[in-house]
Amino acid sequence: MNSIYTKHLKILALDDDPVAREYIKMTLKDHGELQLAGNRQEFFRILNNSIPDIFLLDVNLEDGNGIELCSELKQNAAFRDSFFIMLTSRSDKETIEKAYSSGADEYIRKPFIQYELVSKIRIIKHIITVRDNLLNAYQTQLDHNVQLYKLSNFVNSGIMAKDKEETLRSAEILLSMIDLTYIEIVKVRGGIPLSTMQKQIVKDTTVIAFKDIEKEGSIFSNIKNEIKFFKTKKGDIEIYSNLFSVKFNNDIYGYILLERLEPFSQNDKEVISLFLDYTNLLNERISSQGELSRKNEEYRKEIDIIRRLEVSKLPDFKQVRGFDTAFAFMPAQELSGDFFDGFFLDDDIYQIILCDVSGHGIASSYVGNQIRTMFREKSAPGKKPSEIVKEINSQLAVDLMELRYYCTAQIIQIYFDTNTIIFLSAGHPEAIIRRNKELEVTLTKSRSPVIGLFENETYNDEIISMEEGDILLLYTDGLIEEHSFDYNSMYGINRVIESLKRAENMTSIETLHHCLGDFYEFNGYRPQNDDITLICIKKD
The missing domain is CATH 3.40.50.2300 (Response regulator)
Known part of the structure; x- marks a missing residue:
């Protein structure tokens, strides 16, 4: 209909x-x-x-x-x-x-x-249309209110149907809406109709089964697109029948046969038509979900390839001589807006970049890869972090203006010959320094603007001297902005500091495991809401 x-x-x-x-x-x-x-x-x-x-x-x-x-x-x-x-x-x-x-x-x-x-919006639009049509019919046909009320309930409950067999079996609901003497549900398998349910509502009433009607080829003419109402005779008894097909992926999946001893009223015909409309709609939804599952599987395979490519780009910190360096990299989704990189500028200088691109997911990961490439292209011996970031910012402020993406970052250059670090923070949370001799924890002082929002920004370097046992901890804001299980508080930088204080006589990787253990205890061991990256640099 x-x-x-x-x-x-x-x-x-x-x-x-x-x-x-x-x-x-x-x-x-x-x-x-x-x-x-x-x-x-x-x-x-x-x-x-x-x-x-x-x-x-x-x-x-x-x-x-x-x-x-x-x-x-x-x-x-x-x-x-x-x-x-x-x-x-x-x-x-x-x-x-x-x-x-x-x-x-x-x-x-x-x-x-x-x-x-789009699929879900279209299906909901169909549902709204069917629902509103039902309500319209209810208002204009007060004498038909009981039937429509029950059909409306069926619409509301049927939305959660999970498979086509469930929608076919739902035809039994018609028994509560229309006075019937017989109902038969037939499933088509391999092109062969197989009766799955026969119910005689009124005892000792004459019925004509589907297998007998199947012999009348004319009744099945255009049955895929029409609801058939017809009268047959068995002996002296006249039987009024209704036959319609249920479709799945535009093929006939089953038949519903309804019978009674008096003609179907116009109201009955409208209820049957609305029921069929909605049943086919549910099957369309189930088919769409199956197609969606297939596309999602393809999508996940592609994401897995990109993810492996991301992992292949992770630096090998074992090359950083004289410094025990480790990282923890935990995306909130399949792909991360966080990235970090490490490479030699010359034999005595190693540069590490920790970057957090706004947002997360595919777009952020793509932007992050472009920024990673820019850092590699702009970095060179003799160029300090402030000079490198200034060049990258000027270019990104133009390239990302329409997209409104930006990033925060921390850049460090480790000088092996002097055991010093040149540090820069661009819109990023402060890094944490733990001094081994003094047993004190301080925050870095470098604070510069984020990268990619405005041209002609000024960036400032900070020099950090590292002695034996000293630790520099870098992290992205996903760590400190995580909420507790009851959403009453955020993790915050103070908890990170306290956790780092307790991590005595540990290697870099042990320190990260200790800090993350405290973090997950705070958030109730739930998946985190944002990408999290930590880098721990400890002077040997």
Whole structure:
């Protein structure tokens, strides 16, 4: 049955990442009236003048939590019929369960592919159209309210159907909507119809089974696209029958046969037609999810190749003579916005770069690789970190202006002949120095602007003398900005300092293991929310 009308969707997306918002805009610009918000204030300002059909909510927001916001909106009667799709880079069971418990209808992992988001929007649009058509029919046919109410319940419960066999079996719901004497569900396997359920509702009533109707070839003419209502006779008994096919991937997957002793009313025919529309829609959704799973598998294989390439670029710190150097590299997603590199400028100078690109995922990883290459190209013997970073910043401020990407970084040059380090921090959290003789912990003083936002910035170097047992700890902000399990506090730099103080008489790798053990104890051993990289440099 054709839809009575097709609704023009209103979609409201909340995501604090401008790149994600631009990607959503590009993906959904032709799929409805799309409005975008970068924070809760913009979001609620839009809500004052609009009731969206679909909400796209980022789970991790700078000024809130998307799951809690979903729960809050679900309690508002104005959004009772709206659909909620959660967007997040998290894939742990706890976050997914919280999202669905809050009332979310769908859950999409970031970075998402366009096919996944568009497929879910199209399916929800179909669902909204079918639902709204049901409600329209309910209002115009008061005498038909019981049937439509039950069918509406079926629509709401059937959305979670997991396979095509489940949708075929759901035809039994028609027994509660229409007075029937007989129902038969037939599954087609290898082109051969096989009856899977026969139920005679009224005892001692004459019925005609599917196998007998199958002999009448004319009844099956165009059965793929039509709902057949016909009358047959068995002896002196007239039987009114209804036969329709259920499709999967545009092929007939099964048949439903309904029978009664009186003609089907127009209301009955509309209920059957709506049921079939929705059943085929569910099968379309199941098929789409199968295709999506296949594409996701292809995507993961490609990501795995890129990930292995990333790992192959990790430096070998065993070459840093006179300094025990180790690292820990933990992406929050398959690909990381963090990167670090290390290479010799000459025989007596080794340079290490720790960089944190804004965002995470594929785009950040790509930008990070470009910046890694620039550091290699711009670095040379005799050039201090401040000179190298100034050149890179001038170029990135132009190249990344439209994309609004930037990075923070720490650059160190280790001079083996003098046991000194030239250090620069560009918008990055302070590095931590632990002095072995004095048993004191201090922070680096170098503070320079981030890289890639504005041209003509000035960058300042800091000289650090290293004595036996001294430690320099570099890290990205994912470490100190992690929240506790109850979200009441952040890990913070003070906890890192205290952890480093307790790491006495340890090698660099043992020191990192100790610090990370304290970190995971704080966050409840959950997957972290952001990329984390640590580098520990200890003077032998």
